[in-house]
Amino acid sequence: MSVLLETSLGDIVIDLETEVCPKTCQNFLKLCKVYYYNLNAFFNVSKDFLAQAGDPTATGTGGESIWSLIASQQGKQEPRYFSPEFVPRLKHRERGTVSMAVAPAIEGQGKGGCGSQFFVTLADEIDYLDGKHAVFGHVVEGLDTLYKLNDVFTDQEGRPLKDVRIRHIEILDDPFEDPPGLVVPELIPTRPPDNSTRIAEDEDPLATLPEEEAENERRKQAARAAALTLEMVGDLPFANVRPPENVLFVCKLNPVTRDEDLELIFSRFGTIMSCQVIRDKKTGDSLQYAFIEFDKREEAEQAYFKMQNVLIDERRIWVDFSQSVARLNTSWSNNPKMEPRLPRGGRGAGRREPTGFGGLDNLEATRRYREGATGDGARYGMVFDVDGGGRRQTRHARSRSRTPRRDRSRDLPRRSRSPRPSARGTHDRERRSSRERRSRERSDRRR
Known part of the structure; x- marks a missing residue:
């Protein structure tokens, strides 16, 4: 036996x-x-x-x-x-x-x-x-x-x-009868019954990875450590957060390019939930980059491939997927004063809008800008928002079918396109005129 x-x-x-x-x-x-x-x-x-x-x-x-x-x-x-x-x-x-x-x-x-x-x-x-x-x-x-x-x-x-x-x-051989009450489990155990912290029986402690794989592993560990540090200090809601897949980062913009210009050009790829050129918090001057949020990831992917190196306001732009979670972090901040923005009017008034993070199924909801919403709820909550001076975008129902499937940058109205400044004095006059116009807009809002 x-x-x-x-x-x-x-x-x-x-x-x-x-x-x-x-x-x-x-x-x-x-x-x-x-x-x-x-x-x-x-x-x-x-x-x-x-x-x-x-x-x-x-x-x-x-x-x-x-x-x-x-x-x-x-x-x-x-x-x-x-x-x-x-x-x-x-x-x-x-x-x-x-x-x-x-x-x-x-x-x-x-x-x-x-x-x-x-x-x-x-x-x-x-x-x-x-x-x-x-x-x-x-x-x-x-x-x-x-x-x-x-x-x-x-x-x-x-x-x-x-x-x-x-x-x-x-x-191999069992001559004995089973004792009364013996029950044979249906499944064979797959995990050890003890909580061992030793080297696993199928692990080779002397095994080494190729240099390239070892370097990639070191970088991943460094990234995880950095993310955990940011979570501990409150800059990230949790270490495993990753940027949403429906937001594009557009840079190398002309300083005179406005939010509505970009929205009109990129709207041919799908529904745009938000589009904002990031501006300096004190002066209001364009920092020459923007974030564009699409309704669907597929629309963002199509815009990424089609709009790379396109000429807008006589500047070749660069398009990439957003690597920042700053916009999403406003509703997860450890600071109790940082509350999610709520629409003031329209169908979404009085309700907290869902905000989610890419990569997690239970947090995939994206904040929706309701039709007709105005005020702070329509702004794109980035860290460089201009308090009271930035453009407050209002969502209006518009027909997307009238937008042709081609580059609209050359078909924009003349007022939305700026001629290339020929001299330093002309450029300075345009900047002064832009600041005076924004100052008048602020005065009108206060009244």
Whole structure:
């Protein structure tokens, strides 16, 4: 009667003494049948002495007999251990002797005996174990695995630094009937029963990655660390946030290019939720870049491929996907004064608009600018917003079907296009005129 132990170091075949140790062999075989030993670790390995396993907790204090296991599953009480079967002729004479570990009697916890823990000897003539632990089998195949097990590196407590585990036990022959109430699990365990922090049994601690892959991994770790730092200081709502996929970043703009110019040009690719040229917070001058939010990611992708290096107001623009989450962070800031903007009017008045983050299914909602919304709710909440002086965009229903599917930059009205300044004085006069116009607009709003 034999069993096959498939370990992380190799296979071991154990021949059991079922005739002279029937109760011990029945306990061992039935524990194997219910996958009790699967993924158990050899938690105690002593060179030229023994290798011990069979404790799911890998501490040396766990484990129980099959009868105690069945009783606990049924909510009944049963002794944890059974009496060991000592046979005088079965001794620890040869390497590969398999014995049940006999637990000592502990005051207040009943008498000792055999549970589930067993060990395999790693040397010959260990006779001082005779009469103390119950021999019930011998290793007949896989002695080379025992040599490997004998040479593993261990810590001061005898636990291998790299886990050695029993991956599976195959029962080759079982002459015993199942105890009443024995239930075989439908699924084989896939996770170790103990919380080991050692080197995994399938992990190579000496393995090295190619230089390019190692550099990429270092950069990813540095990026994760930086993101975690930003989350701790409140600049990011959470470390795994990533920019939305429907927002484009447009730079190298002409300083005279306005929000409505960009919106008119990019609207041929789809519905634009927001379009704003970012301006200096103090002076209101254009910083020559903008963010354009589309309703769908596919529309943003089409605009990205079609508008790269297009001439707008005599400047070749550069288009890329946004890498910033500054706009999204306003509603997740740790500052309680930073509240989400609400539309003042229209259908969305009085309701908090959803704001989401790209990459997470439960936060994919994008803030919608309601038809007819005005005021602060229609602005694009970037960090460079001009307080009171920026253009406050109002969403009006317009027919997109009238917009031809071609570059509209050359078909814009003359007032929306600026001739290229021919001299420094002309450019200065235009800037002064622009500032005076914005000043008049502010005065009109206040009145």
